[in-house]
Amino acid sequence: MRPSSPIKIRSLVELFELLPEHERIIVDVLRQIILENLPSYCKEKISYNVPFFYGKKGICIIWPATVPRGGIQKGVLLGFWYGNKLRDSDNYLIHGTNKQIFYKIFYTPEEINEKAITRLVKEAVKLDAGW
Numbered sequence: 219m220r221p222s223s224p225i226k227i228r229s230l231v232e233l234f235e236l237l238p239e240h241e242r243i244i245v246d247v248l249r250q251i252i253l254e255n256l257p258s259y260c261k262e263k264i265s266y267n268v269p270f271f272y273g274k275k276g277i278c279i280i281w282p283a284t285v286p287r288g289g290i291q292k293g294v295l296l297g298f299w300y301g302n303k304l305r306d307s308d309n310y311l312i313h314g315t316n317k318q319i320f321y322k323i324f325y326t327p328e329e330i331n332e333k334a335i336t337r338l339v340k341e342a343v344k345l346d347a348g349w
Contacts, residue, residue: 225267226267227264227267227268227285228264229264230264230269233245233264233267233268233269233282233285234246236284236285237282237284238284240326241282241283241284241293241294243327244282244293244294244324244326244327244330245269245280245282245294247327247330248280248294248296248324248330248335249262249269249280251330251332251335251336251339252271252278252280252335252339254336255336255339255340255343256271256273256277256339256343257273257343257347259273260272260273260277260343260346261273265279266279266281266285266287267285267286268280268281268282268285268288272299272346273343273346273347274346274347274349275299275300275346275349276299276300277298277299277339277342277343277346278296278297278298278299278339278342279295279296279297279299280294280295280296280297281294281295281297282294282295283295290323292323292325293323293324293325294323294324295321295322295323295324296321296322296323296324296335297319297320297321298311298319298320298321298338298342299318299319299342300318300342300345300346301313301318301319301320301321302317302318302319302320303345304320304338304341304342304345305341306320306338306341307337308331308334308337310322310331310334310335310338311338
């Protein structure tokens with residue numbers, strides 16, 4: 219997928235068809251962890267051509283490098299929409315130039331720390347429920 223590509227991804231199937239295998243595996247593992255920890259009122263949709271999870275407001279987003287406009291050249295970014303409001307007791311997230319969205323970039327599935335992500339998702343859900 220080129221940055222100037224007019225492709226509009228409308229489903230996970232379309233997304234997975236475009237991704238190289240290493241990104242597809244990371245996206246799939248992250249999605250499963252997130253979906254297992256979201257309450258029933260939360261939903262997943264494709265937004266900006268990537269998986270976006272929301273409740274009352276945005277909770278998190280998974281952005282593979284293959285999809286343009288994500289700001290990364292390699293790997294898969296897991297971003298928390300209101301990361302600046304999370305305690306992140308494991309210091310797991312990167313506090314980049316964005317004041318609100320904090321994130322972690324994964325280059326291999328082995329880098330994924332399920333416990334840390336689960337804690338962050340649960341904390342983000344509590345924050346979302348309080349809006």
